[in-house]
Amino acid sequence: QVQLVESGGGLVQAGGPLRLSCAASGLTFSSYAMGWFRQAPGKEREFVAAISRGGTRRYYSDSVKGRFTISRDNAKNTVYLQMNSLKPEDTAVYYCAAGPAHPKFDYWGQGTQVTVSS
Numbered sequence: 001q002v003q004l005v006e007s008g009g010g011l012v013q014a015g016g017p018l019r020l021s022c023a024a025s026g027l028t029f030s031s032y033a034m035g036w037f038r039q040a041p042g043k044e045r046e047f048v049a050a051i052s053r054g055g056t057r058r059y060y061s062d063s064v065k066g067r068f069t070i071s072r073d074n075a076k077n078t079v080y081l082q083m084n085s086l087k088p089e090d091t092a093v094y095y096c097a098a099g100p101a102h103p104k105f106d107y108w109g110q111g112t113q114v115t116v117s118s
Contacts, residue, residue: 001026002024002025002026002027002098002107003024003025003026003109004022004023004024004096004097004098004107004108004109005022005023005024005025005109005110006020006021006022006094006095006096006109006110006111006112007020007021007022007023007112008020008021008112009094009112009113009114010113010114010115011115011117012086012114012115012116012117013086013116013117014086014087014088014116014117014118015085015086016086016116017082017083017084017085017086018083018086018114019080019081019082019083020036020080020081020083020094020096020112020114021078021079021080022034022036022078022079022080022081022096022109023076023077023078024077024078024079024096024098025077027098027107029074029077029098030053030054030074031053032053032098032099032100032107033050033051033052033053033098033099033100033101033102033105034050034051034070034072034079034096034097034098035047035048035049035050035051035096035097035098035099035102035103035105036048036049036050036070036079036081036094036095036096036097037094037095037097037105038090038092038093038094038095038114039092039093039095039111040089040091040092040093043092045095046061047061047103048060048061048064048068048081048094049061049064049068049069049070049081050070050102050103051070051071051072051079051102052101052102053101054074055071055072055074057102058070059102063089064083064090067083067084067085067086068081068082068083068084069081069082069084070082079096081094083114086114086116087116088116088117088118089116090114090116091114091115091116092113092114093111093112093113093114094111094112094113094114095108095109095110095111096108096109097109
């Protein structure tokens with residue numbers, strides 16, 4: 001049974017940093033691309049960032065490029081999202097996802113809330 005468990009969300013002031021983690025189990029982690037998505041109230045879920053199986057390729061949405069960094073530790077079965085220079089519009093529930101390759105993702109976590117105050 002595949003499980004993706006996000007952590008690290010919370011309340012942060014605008015301009016501050018936050019790091020999300022996603023611990024994966026029940027799958028061969030190094031065989032999966034990993035991604036982060038987010039969903040704000042009243043909006044559709046949107047792509048944030050993705051990383052290839054070996055970590056050599058990274059993809060970002062235009063809205064977070066230059067502020068967010070995705071990384072992974074295959075020895076720890078964990079993917080990270082370092083978020084810097086946060087803005088109130090980054091407020092959302094952030095979801096971790098796993099799949100064969102970006103942009104196809106088959107497994108999803110339950111999400112972690114990120115709230116950025118102005």
